[in-house]
Amino acid sequence: MERAHGEPLGAGLYIVATPIGNLGDITLRAVDVLKRAALIACEDTRVTGKLLKAVGADARMQRYDDHASEDTRRRILDRARAEPVALVSDAGTPLVSDPGYRLVREAREEGIAVTTIPGPCAAIAGLTLAGLPNDRFLFAGFLPVKEKARGEILQELGEVDATLVFYETGPRLVRSLEAMAGVWPKREVAVAREVTKLHEECRTGIAADLAAHYAAHPPKGEIVLLVGPPVAAPSTADPDALLAQALEEMSPSKAAAAVAKATGLDRKALYARAVELKGR
Numbered sequence: 001m002e003r004a005h006g007e008p009l010g011a012g013l014y015i016v017a018t019p020i021g022n023l024g025d026i027t028l029r030a031v032d033v034l035k036r037a038a039l040i041a042c043e044d045t046r047v048t049g050k051l052l053k054a055v056g057a058d059a060r061m062q063r064y065d066d067h068a069s070e071d072t073r074r075r076i077l078d079r080a081r082a083e084p085v086a087l088v089s090d091a092g093t094p095l096v097s098d099p100g101y102r103l104v105r106e107a108r109e110e111g112i113a114v115t116t117i118p119g120p121c122a123a124i125a126g127l128t129l130a131g132l133p134n135d136r137f138l139f140a141g142f143l144p145v146k147e148k149a150r151g152e153i154l155q156e157l158g159e160v161d162a163t164l165v166f167y168e169t170g171p172r173l174v175r176s177l178e179a180m181a182g183v184w185p186k187r188e189v190a191v192a193r194e195v196t197k198l199h200e201e202c203r204t205g206i207a208a209d210l211a212a213h214y215a216a217h218p219p220k221g222e223i224v225l226l227v228g229p230p231v232a233a234p235s236t237a238d239p240d241a242l243l244a245q246a247l248e249e250m251s252p253s254k255a256a257a258a259v260a261k262a263t264g265l266d267r268k269a270l271y272a273r274a275v276e277l278k279g280r
Contacts, residue, residue, distance in 0.1 A: 017093040019092075039061075044065075086117075131204065132228045142167050143172075158184065173219055180227065187207070189228070190228075191225055
């Protein structure tokens with residue numbers, strides 16, 4: 001049964017997503033938890049302090065980031081064992097390229113209740129804007145700063161049959177796009193920036209063109225960088241033979257989808273042909 005509004009929160013660690021730009025994106029549940037938490041663990045008390053003031057919360061804050069000591073983590077866990085403690089990042093969902101992994105892992109190991117308060121996430125917001133295939137995606141966080149390591153990661157991820165999602169900063173964007181142009185010259189790329197803010201932008205194209213654009217118009221802030229999945233090379237195999245083989249185990253619809261993916265041919269035309277072959 002859901003907890004009634006106004007009823008005291010139970011002890012435990014509450015993972016609270018906060019806005020990535022527009023304050024209006026904070027959820028009613030997140031506001032409720034922030035108002036009733038005994039302690040809020042946050043990356044930067046100045047950033048979180050502004051959010052708390054805006055939503056009318058006055059809970060005590062404790063700085064907690066990736067450099068926090070074991071003693072700090074222990075104090076937070078001890079509080080969470082007896083009282084409700086909220087974990088927030090500067091923006092978005094904690095643990096998604098933000099601090100919190102060790103805290104959540106140790107809380108679970110020690111039997112402390114962990115509850116998620118879902119909400120804004122830049123990676124998901126970028127996917128909704130980009131218009132790239134999103135039935136399967138891989139979130140890869142920030143690319144390495146050093147050129148060699150960045151190139152190795154791009155090569156490693158190049159064959160993944162999914163849309164790739166990265167976080168990037170304005171000063172590093174052009175270098176990352178240039179590196180992508182070197183390994184994936186024809187793949188579709190999207191740059192989503194200022195997401196949920198007044199000047200929200202999502203620009204798509206090939207990496208080389210986007211690199212040239214942002215070299216001339218340097219962006220600011222944090223960015224979601226997305227790369228479409230590899231495009232299958234057209235197959236020289238006989239489509240009828242492929243369909244006939246697929247129809248031995250699949251329906252015409254599924255067979256058409258499988259052959260379309262393997263050959264790059266039109267799925268509707270393949271489906272019509274599959275129905276003909278099935279009827280023979």
